Structure formats: structure tokens, C-alpha cells
Amino acid sequence: DAKTTQPPSMDCAEGRAANLPCNHSTISGNEYVYWYRQIHSQGPQYIIHGLKNNETNEMASLIITEDRKSSTLILPHATLRDTAVYYCIVRVGGGTSYGKLTFGQGTILTVHP
Amino acid sequence: EPEVTQTPSHQVTQMGQEVILRCVPISNHLYFYWYRQILGQKVEFLVSFYNNEISEKSEIFDDQFSVERPDGSNFTLKIRSTKLEDSAMYFCASGGTGMVQPQHFGDGTRLSIL
Numbered sequence: 097d098a099k100t101t102q103p104p105s106m107d108c109a110e111g112r113a114a115n116l117p118c119n120h121s122t123i124s125g126n127e128y129v130y131w132y133r134q135i136h137s138q139g140p141q142y143i144i145h146g147l148k149n150n151e152t153n154e155m156a157s158l159i160i161t162e163d164r165k166s167s168t169l170i171l172p173h174a175t176l177r178d179t180a181v182y183y184c185i186v187r188v189g190g191g192t193s194y195g196k197l198t199f200g201q202g203t204i205l206t207v208h209p
Numbered sequence: 210e211p212e213v214t215q216t217p218s219h220q221v222t223q224m225g226q227e228v229i230l231r232c233v234p235i236s237n238h239l240y241f242y243w244y245r246q247i248l249g250q251k252v253e254f255l256v257s258f259y260n261n262e263i264s265e266k267s268e269i270f271d272d273q274f275s276v277e278r279p280d281g282s283n284f285t286l287k288i289r290s291t292k293l294e295d296s297a298m299y300f301c302a303s304g305g306t307g308m309v310q311p312q313h314f315g316d317g318t319r320l321s322i323l
Contacts, residue, residue, distance in 0.1 A: 139302075139315050
């Protein structure tokens with residue numbers, strides 16, 4: 097699976113949009129981009145995933161660049177409860193990987209009042 | 210919304226003892242996983258399970274570890290003879306009917322080895 101690079105930490109004001117970047121310059125054609133977050137020591141929580149088109153759900157939006165070498169997770173109106181570690185993970189769809197997720201250090205997002 | 214449940218939330222065990230961690234995956238999911246997270250470190254993959262057999266395992270998952278899906282609903286991780294370094298959060302996850310479907314995690318079992 098391709099390696100990802102994320103900033104170690106980011107701050108955001110409550111009510112503003114949080115834009116979390118991720119670089120995955122070695123991504124290959126059959127690899128998807130997944131975003132998870134982990135609040136305190138709870139289990140990782142799935143947020144969103146995509147292949148090449150932008151995606152939106154009730155939690156967030158995912159913007160993937162046309163060359164697929166980077167992506168941005170957008171939390172449109174951050175709240176204090178969005179303070180967490182956010183993980184960008186690239187994973188092969190299909191093949192022999194059976195979908196294991198390889199977690200990096202992620203980005204610690206701190207939302208301030 | 211369906212969720213993955215894990216029991217117990219905290220397990221304290223003497224070194225050398227056997228421990229079984231239990232998970233109830235989401236009911237129509239077919240892919241099952243165990244991960245662990247040592248305090249302050251990254252979440253690490255241990256094993257994946259599909260069609261009643263291990264599909265992949267990491268170097269961490271040595272002969273002391275085993276997994277089982279005994280009754281079609283529970284998914285268990287057994288550590289045969291625990292070591293101090295097994296102390297960690299253990300997370301179970303399950304995934305839907307296609308490998309690109311997201312995995313959903315339980316809230317984990319904190320395992321403390323004394």
C-alpha cells in the first residue's frame with residue numbers, strides 16, 4: 097500500500113472549516129483513500145473514502161486531486177468534539193491484501209472554542 | 210446504527226495466563242480483523258479473517274495468538290501465554306461484503322498484563 101504523509105498537528109476554531117491535507121504521491125490506480133479518526137483511546141472511527149471522485153457524507157467531504165497524489169478532508173463546521181487524531185490511509189481494493197489498514201501517526205486536530 | 214461490540218472493556222491478567230478477547234462484528238459483515246495499539250503508539254494490524262480462515266497475519270501474530278469464529282456471530286482473539294509486552298488496546302473490526310468497503314471498529318479491550 098502507498099505511503100501517506102500528513103502534518104503532525106493542526107488547529108481550528110470552533111465553527112470554522114477544518115481542512116486536513118494528505119499526500120499520497122505513490123498511490124496506484126487500484127488504491128482507495130480512506131479517512132478515519134480516533135478520539136482519545138476509542139476505536140478508530142470511519143469517516144469517508146474515495147477512489148478518484150470527490151465524496152461527501154454527513155460527516156465530511158473528501159477532495160482528491162485530479163492526479164490522485166493528494167487529498168483533503170474537510171470538516172465543514174468543526175466542533176470541540178471533532179478534536180481527535182485523523183488518519184489518511186491508502187488501501188488496495190481487491191487483490192491479496194484483504195483490506196488491512198496500515199495506520200501512520202496521523203494529524204492531531206485540536207478544535208479551539 | 211449497527212456497531213461492533215467488544216468485551217470485556219478492560220482485562221487484567223497475570224503474565225503467563227491465557228486470555229480471550231471477544232468481539233461481536235456487524236451482522237452481515239464477512240471480513241474480520243484484530244488490531245492492537247500499545248499506549249502512545251500507532252494502531253497495528255494483527256490478523257484478518259475471511260471465510261473461516263486467516264487471510265493475512267502480521268509478524269506480531271505469532272504462535273501465541275489464535276483467532277476463532279466459533280458460532281457465526283462471535284469473533285475471538287486468544288493469547289495463549291501472555292507477556293508483559295502484550296499490554297495494549299485490542300481493537301476488533303469488521304468489513305462489509307466487498308474488500309473496498311470500510312472497516313468499522315469496536316471501542317476496544319484494554320489488556321493489562323501484571
